[in-house]
Structures are given as C-alpha cells and as structure tokens.
Amino acid sequence: MLVDTHCHIHDKQFFAGPTDEILAHMHENGVEKCITIGTDPEDSANACKYANEHSEVWWTFGYHPNDYNGGKAKLEADLAASKSLLDDKRLVAIGEIGLDYHFDGYNKEFQCYLLENMLQIAQDHQLPVSFHIREAFDDFWPIYDNFRLPTSVLHSYSDSKKNLKIGLEKGLYFGVNGLSTFADVAHPPLERILFETDAPFLTPKPFRGTINKPGYVKNIAEWAAGYYQQDFEAVSKITTENAAKIFKI
Numbered sequence: 001m002l003v004d005t006h007c008h009i010h011d012k013q014f015f016a017g018p019t020d021e022i023l024a025h026m027h028e029n030g031v032e033k034c035i036t037i038g039t040d041p042e043d044s045a046n047a048c049k050y051a052n053e054h055s056e057v058w059w060t061f062g063y064h065p066n067d068y069n070g071g072k073a074k075l076e077a078d079l080a081a082s083k084s085l086l087d088d089k090r091l092v093a094i095g096e097i098g099l100d101y102h103f104d105g106y107n108k109e110f111q112c113y114l115l116e117n118m119l120q121i122a123q124d125h126q127l128p129v130s131f132h133i134r135e136a137f138d139d140f141w142p143i144y145d146n147f148r149l150p151t152s153v154l155h156s157y158s159d160s161k162k163n164l165k166i167g168l169e170k171g172l173y174f175g176v177n178g179l180s181t182f183a184d185v186a187h188p189p190l191e192r193i194l195f196e197t198d199a200p201f202l203t204p205k206p207f208r209g210t211i212n213k214p215g216y217v218k219n220i221a222e223w224a225a226g227y228y229q230q231d232f233e234a235v236s237k238i239t240t241e242n243a244a245k246i247f248k249i
C-alpha cells in the first residue's frame with residue numbers, strides 16, 4: 001500500500017469536474033490514501049469539505065507564503081473565522097506553510113509573521129506540519145527552533161545537502177515527489193522519506209507534460225526502489241509507515 005502525503009486534489013482550479021476517475025486511478029495503482037493540502041482560508045475550507053466527502057482523503061489547514069498576503073489584521077480575522085475547522089476529525093496537519101523567496105516582490109516580514117502564527121496553531125493543537133520552504137532556510141531554521149512541534153515534514157525538499165543534514169539532525173522527514181525522477185536534487189535516507197505527488201504539479205517521469213495525480217505515487221515509488229536499491233514492497237512499507245506515524249492515517 002502507498003500513500004500520497006501531499007496533493008491538491010480538492011482544488012477546482014486544477015481538478016475541475018468530478019474526481020471519481022482520479023480516485024479510481026489512485027486505487028488501481030495501490031495508492032490507498034491521500035492528504036489534500038490547504039493553501040489559503042477558502043482553499044483550506046474546501047480541502048476540509050472534500051476530505052469529509054471521500055473516505056480515502058484527509059486534509060491540512062494552511063496559508064501558503066505565496067498564496068496569502070492579506071496583512072496582519074486580515075490574518076487575525078481569517079484565523080478567527082476558521083477556528084472551528086481546526087476541530088475537524090479528518091484534519092491531520094498544518095500546511096502547507098513556510099517561506100518562499102523565489103519570486104520577486106515577496107514580503108519577507110509578513111511571510112515570517114504568517115509562519116509564526118501558523119506554527120503557534122500547530123503547537124497549540126499538537127499537529128505536525130507540511131513545510132514549504134524555498135530559498136529561505138537561513139530565515140526558517142531560527143523560527144522553526146522556537147516551537148515544539150510533533151515530527152514534521154519538509155515537503156518537496158530540493159535544497160542543499162547542508163540544509164538536508166540540518167533537517168535530519170532536527171528530526172524532520174522529507175517529502176519525495178516527481179522532482180526526484182527528473183531533477184538533480186539531494187536525496188534523504190530512505191528511513192526519513194514520505195512519498196507525495198504535489199498533484200497537479202511536478203508530474204513524475206514518464207508522464208512529464210501531463211497533469212499530475214495521486215496514482216503516480218507508484219512511479220515515484222518505482223524510482224525510489226531503483227535509487228535506494230530496495231524492492232518496491234520495502235520502499236512502500238517504509239514510506240507508508242512513516243506517513244502513518246506522522247499523520248496518524
């Protein structure tokens with residue numbers, strides 16, 4: 001059995017229309033569970049609704065650093081309005097949250113403020129975090145160190161070997177996705193990885209150029225079996241156990 005620990009299948013912007021076929025494809029490929037990821041207030045509410053309508057789907061609550069920049073007063077109002085969502089039974093993590101300095105015009109101060117607010121929620125509710133950190137690890141580590149979180153995940157890790165080592169020392173796990181099948185990225189040890197697709201993005205080989213979907217976790221697992229020199233069953237077992245341990249699914 002495999003798990004997709006990070007996708008956006010509830011998001012109508014990418015998956016318009018019924019998703020029955022995508023879920024059927026997921027099961028046909030041995031992917032029995034997925035976690036759909038919130039990126040702003042409305043999107044998190046949609047993720048919650050979708051997870052509650054599909055028994056194989058769980059969800060996360062989060063405001064993505066690139067998708068949310070409403071300012072401090074709006075953040076306070078949005079969090080107050082979303083409070084009841086945090087009691088939902090199918091909520092398994094806070095995310096995706098973090099820092100992203102890749103695109104011009106980012107607001108460093110607000111991104112850090114947003115991240116701190118989100119981490120306070122994760123700590124208060126003792127929920128793990130799905131982190132999105134891009135070109136921002138120097139600012140991220142001191143903020144991360146200020147909180148006491150359950151074991152959490154650096155989603156779509158593609159940074160340096162140095163930050164990989166720091167993350168391992170801090171007990172973090174790493175989300176491995178289609179990037180590994182076509183890009184030159186640092187590879188964490190097998191015992192510290194989880195599989196994810198980030199669907200609709202980052203489609204793995206050999207499906208580059210098409211929309212990504214959770215069933216393609218199978219192709220990521222096949223890549224991992226080759227890279228880590230283990231059989232398919234072994235990489236499936238280790239990563240699925242990691243997902244179960246962290247997200248309690």
Ligand SMILES: [Zn+2]
Nearest residue numbers: 006037096198
């Ligand atoms: Zn994502």
